[in-house]
Amino acid sequence: MSQYLAPLNDMKFQLFDVWQVQQHWQEVPALAEQLEPETAEAILQEAAKICEQQIAPLSQQADMTGVQLHDGVVTTPEHYQANYRAWCEGGWAGFSGDPEYGGMGMPKVLSMMLDEMMCSADIAFSLYPGLTAGACVTLQQYATDEVKALYLPKLYSGEWSATMCLTESHAGSDLGLMRSKAEPQQDGSYRISGSKIFITAGEHDLTENIIHLVLAKLPDAPAGSRGISLFIVPKLIPDAAGNPGQRNALHCGSIEHKMGIHASATCVMNFDGATGYLLGEPHKGLAAMFTMMNYERLAMGSQGLGAAERAWQNALAYAHDRLQGRITERDANKAEPIIRHPDVQRMLHTIQSLNEAGRSFSTWVALQLDKAKYSGDEQGQQLANLLTPIAKAFMTDLGLECTVHAQQVFGGHGYIKEWGMEQLVRDVRIAQIYEGTNGIQAADFMLRKVAGDKGAVLLALFAEIEHWLDAANPQHQQLAAYLQRSSVLTQSLLQRAAENKALLADYAYEFMTLNGYLLYGYMWLKQVDALERAEIAIETKHQKQQMADFYFKRILPRAEALLLIMQE
Template sequence: MADYHAPLRDMRFLLNEVFNVQEVWKQLPALAERVDTETAEAILEEAAKVAARTLAPLNRNADEEGCRWQDGSVTTPAGFREAYNIYAQGGWVGVGGDPEYGGMGMPKVISAQVEEMVNAASLSFGLYPMLTAGSCLAIHAHASEELKTRYLPNLYAGVWAGSMCLTEPHAGTDLGIIRTRAEPLGDGRYAVTGTKIFITAGEHDLSENIIHLVLAKLPDAPAGSKGISLFLVPKFMVNEGGHLGERNSLVCGSIEHKMGIHGSSTCVMNFDGAIGYLVGAPNKGLAAMFTMMNYERLGVGIQGLAAGERSYQNAVDYARERLQSRAATGVVAPDKVADPLIVHPDVRRMLLTMKALNEGGRAFSTYVALQLDIAKFSPDEQARSRAESMVALLTPVAKAFLTDLGLETCVHGQQIFGGHGYIREWGQEQLVRDVRITQIYEGTNGIQALDLMGRKVVGSGGSLYRILADEVYAYVSSLDEGMSEFATPLRQAMENLDALTEWVITQAKTSPNEIGAASVEYLHVFGYTVYAYLWARMVQAAQGESDAHVAKRATARFFYTRLLPRIHSLTATVKAGSDVLYGLEAAQF
C-alpha cells in the first residue's frame, strides 16, 4: 500500500477559499477566542504528521493480526497501544472538547478534517477516539455537573475511553424493544443488567478505564422508545478523588469476527447489576443519544470519504507507474515496453470518478460541519435555528451518501489494480472490506434514507428542504455569465429535485409505501444535487491558474458531465412508484 499523505492543500482550499471560515468564526465569539487561521493550520499540519507517520504504518498489520479476546479481556494489534498513547498525549482525543474540562475546543469544521486524516490512515484505529468523542458529547450536553467534572477531563485526555451500548441481540434499529433494565438503588445509583452487541471499543487495552453509555429501561418506563433512559456505567468505579476503584459488574463476553476493521474490537457486553448513573432525565435517553448522533453520523460519513481518499491515493500512484498496453492515440512512453495505465480512457474514468466524489465529499462534510458549528456557537437565535434545521436535513445524507460513494470509490481503486487489487498485500481489498461497515452501523443507509424522506422531507411538508433549496437558488442567481457552464445545469438539477420532492410528498398522501420505495434513490438524487452546488462554489473559488485551480475546474467539468446526469435515471426509478415492489407474494421470492 502506498504511503498516506493528508490532502492538506484541498482542506486549506475549502476552509479558506470556499467557506472563508475565518469570517464565519468572527460571527461566533466563543470560537473566535479559540481559533484563527494560523491555529487551524498548525493543528492540521500536526494531525497530518500523526496520521502519516504513526497511524498509517499500522493499518495493514492491524488487519492481519486483528484483536484477540481471552477471558473477558481484549488485546489490540501490535503498535496500537503505543500509537494511542502518542495520539492521546497530543490532545487529539479531545480536539473538539470543551476547554473548561481540558478539551482543545476546536470547531467541528476543523475536527472533521482531523477525523478524515485519522480514518484514512487507519479506520480501525480511528474508531477508538471517535467513540470517546461521541461519549463526551452526550455527557457534556446532558450529564450533571458532578459527572462532567468527574469523567470529562480523563476522557478528553484519552486516559479513559468511551463506548456507546445501544444494540441488543433481538433489537437492531428498533431500540424501543430493548430489554436491558436499570433498577434504582435509592442513592442516586442504578443497577444495570442486560446484554449489548456490536459494541465498538467495548473492551480493549488502550486506556485504564472505559466509560460505557448504556441505553436501558427503568422499572416504570413507558413502552417503546419513549421509555428509554441513558446511563453512564464505568468499567472501573471512580471514587470522589477521581481515582479508580473496584471493577464494575460488567464483562466482554466475546468479540465478533468481521469482514473488515479487524483492528477495532466489536464486543458483546454483559452487564450484571453494574453500577450506573443516570445521564439526563428519566425516559429521555434517546434524546440524549441524538445530541451526539448528528456528530457521529457525520463522522461515519467521513470514514467513507477517508477510505475513498486512501484508495484514490493508492490507485493514482499505481496508474502512473504500472505499464500496460499502448495509448489509443499512439505511443506515450517510447522508452518503455508499454505506456502507464493512466493514459487509458477507462482508467481515467475511474480515477476522475474517485477524485470528483472525494473532493465533492470533502466539501460536503466541511459544509455540514460548519452548520454544526453555527448551530452550537452562534449567538444569533435565527442563525442557530436555521443551522439546526440544515443539520437535521443533511445529517442522513452525510452518513448515507458519503459512505455509499465511499464504497464505490474503494471498488474503483481496487479495479484499477486489476488482479493485484484482489491480493491482500496491495491494500486495496482491505479498504473495500473496511469501508463496507460504514453503510451499516450508526443506522443503516436504508434507515438514513427513510429519515430523510419520511421525517425530514415529507414529515415537514417540504419546509426543511426549502431552506436548502432557497440557499442554492439564491446562489445560482448571484452568479455571472462566466459561471453559466455550471449555473445552468445546477439550476436544472435543483428544478428536478424540486419536482421530485413534490411528487413524493403528493404520492405519500395516498400510498404509505411510497416513502420507503422512493427513499434510497431520492437520497442519491439529493446528494448529487448538493454536490453540484458545492462544486459550483469550488469552481467560483478556483479562478486562478495554479495547477490546483486548473485541476479543480477540470474535475468539476467531469462531475457535471459524467456524474451529475445520474440523477435522471434515479429520478425515473423513484417515479416508477411502489406498486412494482409488491408484485410478488412473500412465498414467491
C-alpha cells in the same frame, strides 16, 4: 503497502477559500481568540504528521493482527498503544471538548478534517478515540456539572475511553424492543442488567478505564422507544477522588469476527447487575443517545471519504508507475503507464471528483453545526439536521464505490492483501451499516427531515442555491434545472404520499441519493467559484475546473435516472 499523505492543500482550500470559515470564527469570540487560518493550518499539519507517519504505515499490520479476547481481556495490536499515546499526547482526544473541563473547544470544521485523516490512516484505530469523542458530546449536553467534572477531563485526556451501548441481539436498530433493565437502588444509583452486541471498543487495553453509556429500561418504563433511559456505567467505578476504583459487574462475553476493521474490538457486553448512573431524564435516553448518534453519523461520512482518499492516492500512484499496454506508443516492446488508458482515467476522475465534492460537503455540514453551536444559528442547526443522513449514507455509499474503483485500477494486485487496497474496501464497507444502516438514514431523511416539515427546509435550501446560481453559466443552469425538477418532484411525492402511505419509504433511498448528487453538484460550483479568490497553484485551479467538468458530464447525470424512477 498503501501510502497516505493528508490532502492538506485541499482541506485549506475547502475551509478558507470555498466556505471561508474564518469569517464565522471572527464572529465568535471563543474562536476568534485562538483561531486564525494560520493556526488552523498548523493544527492540521500536526494531525497529519501523526496520521501519515505513525498510524497509516501500520494499518495493514493492524488488519492482520486484529484483536484477541482471552478471559475477558481484549488485546489490541501492539502498536496501537503507541498510536494511542501519540494521539493523546498531541491533545487530539479533547480536540473539540468543552474548555471548562480541559477540552480544546475546537470547531467541527476542523475536527471533521481530523476524522477524515484518521480514517484514511486506519479506520479501526480511529474508532477508539472516535467513540469517546461522541460520548463526550452527550455528557457535555446532558450530564450535571458534578458528573462532567468527574468524567470529562479523563475522557478529554484520553486516559479513559467511552462506548455507546444500544444494540441488543434480537432488536438491532429497533430500540423499542430493548430488554436491558435498570433497577433503582437506595443510593440513587441503578443496577443495570442485560446484554448488548456490536459494542465498538467495549473492552480493550488502551485505557485504564472504559465508560459505557448504556440504554436500558426503568421498571416503570412506558412500552417502546419512549421508555428508554440512558446510564453511565463505568468499567471501574470512580472513587471519591475520581480515580478508577471497584471493578463493575460487566464483562466482554465475546468479540465478533468481521469482514474488516479487524483491529476494532466489536464486543458483546454483558451487564450483570452493574452499577450505573442515570444520565439526563428518565425515559428520555433515546434523545440523549441521538446526540451522540448524530455526532457519529457525521463522522461516518468521513470514514467513507477517508478510505476513498487513501484509495485514490494509491491508485493514482500505481497508475503512473505501472507500465502496461500502448496508447500512443507504437513499439510493441514498450509499454506506457496505465494512467494513459482512458478507462483508468475515468475511474481515477470518478473518485477524485466525488472525494473533493465530499470534502466540500462535509465542511459545509460541519460549518452549519458550528454556526448552531457557537452562534445559536437556528438555520444552521436545521440544515445540519437535514444534511446529516446524506453525509452518513451518501458519503459512505460513495466510499465503497470509490475504494472499489481504486482497487480495480490495480487489476489482479488489487485483490492481493499485500497492496492494501482490498483492506480499504473491507474496512469502509461497515460504514454503510453501522450507526443506523444507510436504509435507515434514507428513511430518516425522507420521512423525518423532509416530510416532517413538508419539505420546508429542503425546498428553502434549493431556493437559496438557485438564487446563488448564475443564469449565464451553463453548469449553473444545468444544476438549476435539476433543482427545479427536484422541487417539483419533492412536492409531488409529498402529495402522492397522502394516498399511498408506503410511497415515501419506498423511494427514500433513491430520494436521498438524488439529493446527494445534486448537492455534490452545488459543491463543485462553489469550488469553481472559489478559484478566483484562492491563492493556489495554477495547476490545481486547472484540475479543479477539470473535475467540475467531469462531475457535470459523467456523474451528475445519475440524477436523471433517479428523477425518472420517482416521477409518476
